[in-house]
Amino acid sequence: MSASREKKQRISSSANGPTEKERRQAEAARKERSKTILYTVVGVILAVLVAALLLWHSGIFTKGKVVATVNGRDYTVAEMGYYYYPTANMYSQYGISMDDATLQQYAIDALQSYASLAAAAEADGFTISEEGAQGVEDSIQEIKTSAAQYGTSFKSYIRNVYGPYMTESLLRDCLTRDTLAQEYYNAHADTLTYADDEITAYYDEHSDDLDTFVYSAVFIDGTVPSTTDDNGNTVEASDAEKATAMSAAKATADKLLQDLEDGGDFDTLAATAVQAESDSDADTAETTSYEKTTVGSSLSGSFTTGADDCASWLKDASRQAGDLTTIEVADNGYWVLRFTDRYLDNDSYGAADVRHILIKAELAEGATEPTDEAMDAAKAKAQEILDQYNAGDKTAESFGALAEEYSEDTGSNTKGGLYENITPSTDFLPAFLDWTFADGRQPGDTGLVENDQEGQYGWHVMYLQDHTLTWKYTVENTLKGEDLTAWTDELAETYPVTTNDANLALLG
Numbered sequence: 001m002s003a004s005r006e007k008k009q010r011i012s013s014s015a016n017g018p019t020e021k022e023r024r025q026a027e028a029a030r031k032e033r034s035k036t037i038l039y040t041v042v043g044v045i046l047a048v049l050v051a052a053l054l055l056w057h058s059g060i061f062t063k064g065k066v067v068a069t070v071n072g073r074d075y076t077v078a079e080m081g082y083y084y085y086p087t088a089n090m091y092s093q094y095g096i097s098m099d100d101a102t103l104q105q106y107a108i109d110a111l112q113s114y115a116s117l118a119a120a121a122e123a124d125g126f127t128i129s130e131e132g133a134q135g136v137e138d139s140i141q142e143i144k145t146s147a148a149q150y151g152t153s154f155k156s157y158i159r160n161v162y163g164p165y166m167t168e169s170l171l172r173d174c175l176t177r178d179t180l181a182q183e184y185y186n187a188h189a190d191t192l193t194y195a196d197d198e199i200t201a202y203y204d205e206h207s208d209d210l211d212t213f214v215y216s217a218v219f220i221d222g223t224v225p226s227t228t229d230d231n232g233n234t235v236e237a238s239d240a241e242k243a244t245a246m247s248a249a250k251a252t253a254d255k256l257l258q259d260l261e262d263g264g265d266f267d268t269l270a271a272t273a274v275q276a277e278s279d280s281d282a283d284t285a286e287t288t289s290y291e292k293t294t295v296g297s298s299l300s301g302s303f304t305t306g307a308d309d310c311a312s313w314l315k316d317a318s319r320q321a322g323d324l325t326t327i328e329v330a331d332n333g334y335w336v337l338r339f340t341d342r343y344l345d346n347d348s349y350g351a352a353d354v355r356h357i358l359i360k361a362e363l364a365e366g367a368t369e370p371t372d373e374a375m376d377a378a379k380a381k382a383q384e385i386l387d388q389y390n391a392g393d394k395t396a397e398s399f400g401a402l403a404e405e406y407s408e409d410t411g412s413n414t415k416g417g418l419y420e421n422i423t424p425s426t427d428f429l430p431a432f433l434d435w436t437f438a439d440g441r442q443p444g445d446t447g448l449v450e451n452d453q454e455g456q457y458g459w460h461v462m463y464l465q466d467h468t469l470t471w472k473y474t475v476e477n478t479l480k481g482e483d484l485t486a487w488t489d490e491l492a493e494t495y496p497v498t499t500n501d502a503n504l505a506l507l508g
Contacts, residue, residue, distance in 0.1 A: 063165035065503040068108060070115040071495045077506050081163025082174040083107040084507045089161065100508040107507065108499060113488065116495040117181035126187065132179045139175055140168070163507075188487065192480045202475045203344070208315045209297040210471045214341040215314055216290045218270035219304070220256070222249030222333035242331060252276070253326045253334035260324050266290055266338055273336075291340070297474075305329050314339060350424070350470035352436050355399050355417040357385055358409040358451065360458035370457045375450075382448055382459040389446065389461070399446075399463045408458070418465070423473075429453055435462055443467065 063078035084107040091098045121127075147157035158166045203210055224237035224245045237245070256273045260266060270290045292302060299314060300307040306329035313325055314337070323339040361370035361378040370378075385406055392398045400416025407413035422428060424437050435441075435449050441464055449460040468476070 062506055066500055067503045068111055068497050068499045070497050071119040078165035078170055080107055081166055083110040085163040104504050104507055112492055112497040114178045114181040116491040117184050118177045119495045120491050121180050121184035126184050128180045132183050136175045136179055192483050194476055194479050199472055199475045211296050211342050212345045213314050214293050216266045216338045218290050218336050220249045220253045220334045222246040249333045253336050256336050257324055257326050305332050306335055310335055348470045349437055349467040350473035351421050352467040353420045353465040354436050355463040355465055357403045357407040357417055357461040360408045378458040382461050386461050396465050
């Protein structure tokens with residue numbers, strides 16, 4: 001066939017439709033395109049599934065689930081971790097088993113307490129103080145420092161402490177809310193004051209707890225020590241042996257009581273009785289004092305056994321100085337008691353408002369302690385300031401002005417050197433507290449106190465502004481505690497918490 005004829009035939013075939021070869025090629029191309037599209041679709045689906053799986057394992061769906069709501073504000077799994085995990089970690093650290101339901105309830109209770117206070121604060125237009133806001137940032141920095149000390153990242157550290165979904169921004173929010181709540185609580189507490197007639201009325205009703213009792217007490221043991229047999233097994237005393245021991249103890253107690261009624265010295269007779277019962281060292285027994293001075297609220301805690309009966313006898317309104325008695329403690333022994341006195345202590349102080357001026361001793365470069373000369377120089381400067389105070393009108397305000405001018409204590413030098421409501425158990429320099437609560441100390445007293453604590457070496461110029469009798473301090477705190485409890489209970493009713501139990505179970 002000639003070339004021209006073959007060309008004509010191809011043209012003729014094209015006009016009549018594709019050849020068989022062309023159809024096969026077209027079909028192959030179509031299948032290839034379909035396969036490519038299929039692979040692309042499958043790839044996209046797999047990518048979406050993988051992304052979803054990664055998101056699921058990242059907790060993004062879990063951490064955002066709402067666990068509780070207070071005042072229209074939702075709190076998520078991540079936020080509840082702030083209250084849940086520190087408590088869970090604490091119990092775990094001490095080896096205490098605590099079920100999840102109990103821990104979850106602790107978290108809910110803590111949330112409601114802080115969230116209701118924060119809601120009330122916001123409703124009152126109360127805002128966090130500058131000191132409070134700075135305290136939040138200081139806390140964040142302290143946590144970062146702790147993380148570094150443990151050789152871990154801040155992110156890992158806070159997730160170990162506050163749960164797997166905690167972030168820095170969320171932690172800051174939680175700390176800010178709780179600081180606001182605490183400041184609002186403290187501000188309300190400061191408004192609660194009580195008049196003398198309210199304090200007196202409370203005392204009249206609770207004098208058994210507030211009075212101080214002076215008494216002597218000795219216990220005559222009536223038990224039989226357990227023994228062991230040849231195989232090391234414990235052998236308990238028989239009923240007859242127990243009865244014999246109690247009978248002997250009663251005889252000793254009765255004789256002691258009779259000797260005391262005849263005018264004998266309590267300490268001497270009690271020591272003799274105890275020595276005879278226990279074969280204790282005579283020298284030690286003779287120097288033992290059995291007299292105690294105890295506030296009524298702590299009276300029961302002074303007795304190792306039979307506490308309620310002993311306390312009731314001592315608190316009896318008819319009790320007179322010199323009264324004696326024996327009190328049986330079943331299967332244990334006998335107390336011999338002598339009542340000496342009962343009074344309201346108007347000499348001991350439980351709280352004080354004190355101003356001070358700290359003058360630090362200079363440290364040589366690289367030194368951790370000052371020289372004697374540096375301490376002497378600090379004392380001389382402190383004395384000069386005290387002399388300046390004494391040369392003026394000698395008021396709390398004038399002392400405060402000197403404190404703001406000279407004191408190096410950053411915790412009080414912007415507040416006139418004032419620390420309010422400190423107690424003998426406040427975490428202060430012991431010498432500082434000893435001066436403040438010394439016997440006979442009166443408002444307006446001044447003095448100098450040495451500070452020998454590292455970083456604070458120097459001298460304090462002291463000024464006692466006011467103090468509160470221990471029993472009055474106790475009453476005020478009790479009344480304030482009752483009123484604060486009633487107030488927070490009211491807030492809890494005003495801003496109730498609702499929970500999603502299904503999501504709450506995600507904690508743990």
